[in-house]
Amino acid sequence: MKLKSSYIVVAVLSVIAIAFPAFLGAYPLNVARSIMTYMALAISWDMLLRSGQISFGIAGLFGLGSYASALAVLRGGMDPMLSIVFAAAFAGVMAYALGFAILRLRSMYFSITTLALMEIFRIVMHNLHDFSGGPEGVVLPSVIFKGASPALYWLCLAGLFLTIGVSWFFEKSKMHLALTAIRNDETSARSSGVNIFNYLLIAFVITSVLQGMMGAIQVQSYGFTTPDTAFDANFTLLPLAMALLGGIHSTIGPMAGAVLLGVASEWLKLKIPYGHLVVYGIIIILVILFMPQGLFGLARKARRERSKAGASHE
Amino acid sequence: MKKALLVIMIIALAVSAFAMGAKEATGTAPAGAAPIKIGATWPLADITGKQGSMAAQQAVDEINAAGGVLGRKLELIVVDDELKADKGAAAIEKLVTVDNVDLLIGGMASGVALGQIPVMKKYAKVVISTGAASYKVEEGLGAEADWYFHLHPWDYNQGQSYADGWEAIQKKFGNVKIQKIFLAYEEGAFGKASFDASKTLFGGRYTFDGAPFKSAAFGGGDYASVLEAAKKYGPDLFLWAGYDADALPMLEQAKAMKFNPGIYLGAPPGWPADFGKSPLAENVMLYGMWAPSINGVSPASKKFYDGFMAKYNTEPATYFAPLSYSAVYIAADAIKRAGSTDTAALIKALAATNYASPLGQTITFTPSNIIKHQGVKNQKILQWQKGRQEVIWPFESATAAPVYPFPAWK
Amino acid sequence: MANKRNAAIFAALIVAAVAGILVWRPTVIIYGLQAAGLYASIAIPMGLILGIVHIVNLAHGEFMMVAAYLTYMVCTALGIDPFVAMIPVALVTALVGFIVYKLTIRQALKAPELNQLILTFGLAISLTQLANLLFTSQTRKMSFGYVSASLSIGELSFGVYNFVFVAIAVLMVIGLRLFLTRTTAGKAALAVGQNPKGAAIVGIDVDKTYGLVFALATGMVGMMGAIFITRSSIFPAVGSPFTMKSFCLIAMAGIGNIPGILGASVLLGISENFLKAFRETRGWADIVFFVLIITVILGRSIKGKKA
Structure with missing residues (x-):
C-alpha cells in the first residue's frame, strides 16, 4: 500500500517536472537547469558517500566530462548528443583506472587525493594550449538545440532523472546493503563476505559517469568552457553543502538541499544586489547548526515524534 | 508517502516564493508613462562591476533629471552575474523575459559573456557591452550579431594600440629607445590572451619574450622566477599583465632583485587603493582607458567625475565606471535619434553614434575583425607621476610628458 | 615507526636534491x-586544529584575511608597523576564534564531521563577502x-625579506612542540587529540581544550595575517x-605531524621553483x-598495507 502511493507521488512529480516548460518562462527554466545540475551532482556525490568515502573530486569529473564532450564535438566532429554519452563513458573509464589506486585510501586521504586529481585535470587542460584551448578555453560553433529553453531544460531533466533513477536503484538493491555495511564497519563487512573493493569501484565509476554526463550537458547547453569554469571549486563545494543541508544518505535529501540553496541564491540576489552572499553563507551556517541531520532528517525526526505522540494518545 | 508530500511542499513553497520575488522585482507601471528599461549585468561583488553599476545609475539619474528620453524616464535594472557564466545567462533571461527590458548593457568578464551569448543571440536585443575583451567572445558572436555594440576594445585592439603608441612615443621623444620587450603575464585567460596578442604585434618590430606567473589574485604572488627570467633577458620595456593585487608586491620584488628596466609598465584592469602614495610607484607606466587626470582635458570626464564624487563620495577606481556611464549615454542618445526603442531602428541609430565620452575621446562604432560594431579600439599609455596617473599617449588627450628612463633603485 | 622511516627518506632525498640544485x-x-x-x-595553525580538534577548517584562510584587514586598519590609523601590530591583532583574532568556536563549531562537534566542514564553508563565504561589503574587492597594500x-x-641579487617566513615557520614548530610537551594545557591537548574519550575519562575538560586550541591556532593565523600584509596585497x-594549499600540505605530512608540514613545504617550494626555472x-x-x-599519500598507503 505504502509503496504504491509513493509511486503515484513520484509519477505525479515527474509529470509536473516534465510539464514545467508549458507554464514557466525562459528565466525560471534557466534557473531550474542550474539547480538540477547541482542536484544531480549532489545526489551522485551522496551515492558514493553511502559507502563512507567522501569525494572532493566532483568538479574534476564534471570538468572532465565538459572537456571530453566539447573536444569530441570540436576536434572529432562528433554529434553533440552522442558526445554527452561519450563524455560520460570517458569519465567512467578514467574513474575505473584511477579507482584501482585511490579507492584503497580512506577518510581524509581519499578526499585530498580526489581534490588533487581535480587540480591535475585542470592544470593539464590549462596547459595543453593547442588541444584544449588553454586558459581561454573552447567555444563550440553552436549551442545544442539552438539554445531553445524547453529543449535545454528537458535535456538537463533527463540527466537528473537518470541520476535519481540510479540512486534509487542503489537504495533498493544489494548495493545499498553492501555500501552501508562498508560504511558502518569495514572489517565486519569484509568478514561477512562483501567484496568491498568491487562495490566501491562500481559506485565510484557509476557516480563518475553521472558527474561527467552532467558536465557534458552543461557544456553543450552553454556552448563554451574554460578550465576555470569547468573545474570551478563550487561544483564540489555546493553539491556537498546541498546534500548535507538536505540530509545525506538518501536521494530526497540532496534534492531538497539543492532546491533550498539554489532558490535561495537566486532569490537573495534579486532582493539584495550588493551583499547577498553574506546572507547565503549565514543560511548555510544556521541550517547546519539547527538541523544537523538536514531538512530531511528534521522531517524524519518530527514524524517519528508525532507518531510516538499519536501512539501514546491511543 | 508523507516524506514525499513534505518534499513537494518544500519545492512548491520555494518555487512560489521565487516566482513572487521575480514578479515583485518587475513592478507594474501604467503603460503610457512607462519608463524605458535598460537591463544590465555586472559582477556586483567586484569593484569593476560595483562601480560600473553605480556609474550607470548616475547617468540614468542625470538623464532623468534633464527630462528623460522621448518624454519617458529611464529605468536601470541591474542583475548580479556573480562572475559565473550560468548566473550571467540566467540574468539575461530574466531581464529580457521577466523585466521586458528594451536593451541590455554591462558585462565585465569574458568567461561570463561567453555563457551569455547564446541567450543574447536567442533574443537579439540590442546589447551595449562594457567588458569582454577576449577574441573568443567575438568568435562566439559571429559576424551576424549586428545588435552587439562592443565598447571595450578587444585584446588584439589593445595590443595594436600599444604597438602604435610606442611607435609614436619613440618618434616624438627621441631619447625613448625600445628594442627588447619582455611580458610577464598572469597564467589565466587574461594574461595568456595579452601574451598571444603582444607576440604577434610586437614580434616583427621588436625582439619579444615573456613568461607566465601565478597572480596573487588566485593565490600566487611569487614573482621571483618570472622577474629572474625578465632580468636575464634585459628588456628596454618590461610589461606585466596581471591584477591589482600584483602591482606593489611585484615592484617590491623587482627592487629587491635590482631589476631595473628602462620602462616598467603594468597593465592590470585596476590599481590598488592608494598605489600612488607608495614611493615605488613613481614613474611606473600603465595601460588604461581613463584616469582622473583626464578631467583636465575633457569636460565630459570632469562632469562624470564630479557627479560620481558628489553622488557616492568615493573616487572611481576603474575605467569600468566611465565606460558604463558612457554606455547609458550612448543608449539614451540613440533612442532619442531613433525616436523609439524598436530594435532595428535602435541598431541604425547606434551605428551612427558620435559621443564625446568621459574617456577623453569620441566614441563611434566601426567594424573589428568579426563584428560590425566595435566602439573604443585603443587604450592609453599613462604614467604615475607624483601619485597621479598622467596620460602620455594618445597625444591629443595627453596630460604630461613621459619621464624616461625608469629611475634606478635607490 | 613508518612515519619515522618516511621522514628519514624525505630528509635524505631533500639533502641530496638541495646539494645538487644549489650548485x-x-x-x-x-x-x-x-x-x-x-x-x-x-598551514601549521590549520594542522594544529586538524590534529587536535579534528576539524577541517575551510575558513582558515578567511581568518587570516580578517586579521590582515584588522592589521591594515590599525597600521594606517596609528601609523605603526605590522610587526608591532601583530601582537594585539593575534590576541583579537584568538578571541574571535574562541567566540566562533563557542557559537558555532562547538555546537556541531557531535554531528558528523562533514557538518563541521560545511559549517566552516558557510563561515568562509560569510567572512569573505562581509569583507567585500566593507572594503570592496579593490586591493590594498601598504x-x-x-x-x-x-x-x-x-x-x-635576490630579496631576503621573505626568509622571515622561514623563521616564523620554524619558530611555530618549536613553540608548538614546547607547548604540547612541556605545559599542562599542551599535554592535555595532545591527549585529547589522540583520544578525546580517553582524555575525558582521565578528567581532562575536552571542550575547554578544544576551545583553547582553536583560539591558539586562530591567534597564530592572525599573527600570520598581520605579517602577510607586509608582503602581499x-x-x-x-x-x-x-x-586548500594548507590542507594538502597537512595531508602530505600526515595528520598530527606538525614538523612534517615543514618538510612537505620545503619539498613543494623547491620542486615548484625548480620547474619555474x-x-x-x-x-x-x-x-x-x-x-x-x-x-x-599513495606511497604511504601501500607501505602501511605491507607493514
Whole structure:
C-alpha cells in the first residue's frame, strides 16, 4: 500500500517536472537547469558517500566530462548528443583506472587525493594550449538545440532523472546493503563476505559517469568552457553543502538541499544586489547548526515524534 | 508517502516564493508613462562591476533629471552575474523575459559573456557591452550579431594600440629607445590572451619574450622566477599583465632583485587603493582607458567625475565606471535619434553614434575583425607621476610628458 | 615507526636534491625556501586544529584575511608597523576564534564531521563577502622599505625579506612542540587529540581544550595575517587559496605531524621553483604540488598495507 502511493507521488512529480516548460518562462527554466545540475551532482556525490568515502573530486569529473564532450564535438566532429554519452563513458573509464589506486585510501586521504586529481585535470587542460584551448578555453560553433529553453531544460531533466533513477536503484538493491555495511564497519563487512573493493569501484565509476554526463550537458547547453569554469571549486563545494543541508544518505535529501540553496541564491540576489552572499553563507551556517541531520532528517525526526505522540494518545 | 508530500511542499513553497520575488522585482507601471528599461549585468561583488553599476545609475539619474528620453524616464535594472557564466545567462533571461527590458548593457568578464551569448543571440536585443575583451567572445558572436555594440576594445585592439603608441612615443621623444620587450603575464585567460596578442604585434618590430606567473589574485604572488627570467633577458620595456593585487608586491620584488628596466609598465584592469602614495610607484607606466587626470582635458570626464564624487563620495577606481556611464549615454542618445526603442531602428541609430565620452575621446562604432560594431579600439599609455596617473599617449588627450628612463633603485 | 622511516627518506632525498640544485641553480633553493616558509607558516595553525580538534577548517584562510584587514586598519590609523601590530591583532583574532568556536563549531562537534566542514564553508563565504561589503574587492597594500631588502652575491641579487617566513615557520614548530610537551594545557591537548574519550575519562575538560586550541591556532593565523600584509596585497578573497594549499600540505605530512608540514613545504617550494626555472616547464609548476601529494599519500598507503 505504502509503496504504491509513493509511486503515484513520484509519477505525479515527474509529470509536473516534465510539464514545467508549458507554464514557466525562459528565466525560471534557466534557473531550474542550474539547480538540477547541482542536484544531480549532489545526489551522485551522496551515492558514493553511502559507502563512507567522501569525494572532493566532483568538479574534476564534471570538468572532465565538459572537456571530453566539447573536444569530441570540436576536434572529432562528433554529434553533440552522442558526445554527452561519450563524455560520460570517458569519465567512467578514467574513474575505473584511477579507482584501482585511490579507492584503497580512506577518510581524509581519499578526499585530498580526489581534490588533487581535480587540480591535475585542470592544470593539464590549462596547459595543453593547442588541444584544449588553454586558459581561454573552447567555444563550440553552436549551442545544442539552438539554445531553445524547453529543449535545454528537458535535456538537463533527463540527466537528473537518470541520476535519481540510479540512486534509487542503489537504495533498493544489494548495493545499498553492501555500501552501508562498508560504511558502518569495514572489517565486519569484509568478514561477512562483501567484496568491498568491487562495490566501491562500481559506485565510484557509476557516480563518475553521472558527474561527467552532467558536465557534458552543461557544456553543450552553454556552448563554451574554460578550465576555470569547468573545474570551478563550487561544483564540489555546493553539491556537498546541498546534500548535507538536505540530509545525506538518501536521494530526497540532496534534492531538497539543492532546491533550498539554489532558490535561495537566486532569490537573495534579486532582493539584495550588493551583499547577498553574506546572507547565503549565514543560511548555510544556521541550517547546519539547527538541523544537523538536514531538512530531511528534521522531517524524519518530527514524524517519528508525532507518531510516538499519536501512539501514546491511543 | 508523507516524506514525499513534505518534499513537494518544500519545492512548491520555494518555487512560489521565487516566482513572487521575480514578479515583485518587475513592478507594474501604467503603460503610457512607462519608463524605458535598460537591463544590465555586472559582477556586483567586484569593484569593476560595483562601480560600473553605480556609474550607470548616475547617468540614468542625470538623464532623468534633464527630462528623460522621448518624454519617458529611464529605468536601470541591474542583475548580479556573480562572475559565473550560468548566473550571467540566467540574468539575461530574466531581464529580457521577466523585466521586458528594451536593451541590455554591462558585462565585465569574458568567461561570463561567453555563457551569455547564446541567450543574447536567442533574443537579439540590442546589447551595449562594457567588458569582454577576449577574441573568443567575438568568435562566439559571429559576424551576424549586428545588435552587439562592443565598447571595450578587444585584446588584439589593445595590443595594436600599444604597438602604435610606442611607435609614436619613440618618434616624438627621441631619447625613448625600445628594442627588447619582455611580458610577464598572469597564467589565466587574461594574461595568456595579452601574451598571444603582444607576440604577434610586437614580434616583427621588436625582439619579444615573456613568461607566465601565478597572480596573487588566485593565490600566487611569487614573482621571483618570472622577474629572474625578465632580468636575464634585459628588456628596454618590461610589461606585466596581471591584477591589482600584483602591482606593489611585484615592484617590491623587482627592487629587491635590482631589476631595473628602462620602462616598467603594468597593465592590470585596476590599481590598488592608494598605489600612488607608495614611493615605488613613481614613474611606473600603465595601460588604461581613463584616469582622473583626464578631467583636465575633457569636460565630459570632469562632469562624470564630479557627479560620481558628489553622488557616492568615493573616487572611481576603474575605467569600468566611465565606460558604463558612457554606455547609458550612448543608449539614451540613440533612442532619442531613433525616436523609439524598436530594435532595428535602435541598431541604425547606434551605428551612427558620435559621443564625446568621459574617456577623453569620441566614441563611434566601426567594424573589428568579426563584428560590425566595435566602439573604443585603443587604450592609453599613462604614467604615475607624483601619485597621479598622467596620460602620455594618445597625444591629443595627453596630460604630461613621459619621464624616461625608469629611475634606478635607490 | 613508518612515519619515522618516511621522514628519514624525505630528509635524505631533500639533502641530496638541495646539494645538487644549489650548485646548478642557486635561486631555486633561495626562492623555494622562501615559498616553503610562507606555505608552512600558514598551514601549521590549520594542522594544529586538524590534529587536535579534528576539524577541517575551510575558513582558515578567511581568518587570516580578517586579521590582515584588522592589521591594515590599525597600521594606517596609528601609523605603526605590522610587526608591532601583530601582537594585539593575534590576541583579537584568538578571541574571535574562541567566540566562533563557542557559537558555532562547538555546537556541531557531535554531528558528523562533514557538518563541521560545511559549517566552516558557510563561515568562509560569510567572512569573505562581509569583507567585500566593507572594503570592496579593490586591493590594498601598504609599502614598507624593508620588504625590498636585497642581498647580492656576485652577479646574483635576490630579496631576503621573505626568509622571515622561514623563521616564523620554524619558530611555530618549536613553540608548538614546547607547548604540547612541556605545559599542562599542551599535554592535555595532545591527549585529547589522540583520544578525546580517553582524555575525558582521565578528567581532562575536552571542550575547554578544544576551545583553547582553536583560539591558539586562530591567534597564530592572525599573527600570520598581520605579517602577510607586509608582503602581499590584501583583498576579500586573499585567504581562500591558502586554505586548500594548507590542507594538502597537512595531508602530505600526515595528520598530527606538525614538523612534517615543514618538510612537505620545503619539498613543494623547491620542486615548484625548480620547474619555474625553465622555460619549458614553467607552466606546469602548479601540477607538481598535486602530483607530489598523491604520490606521497599513495606511497604511504601501500607501505602501511605491507607493514
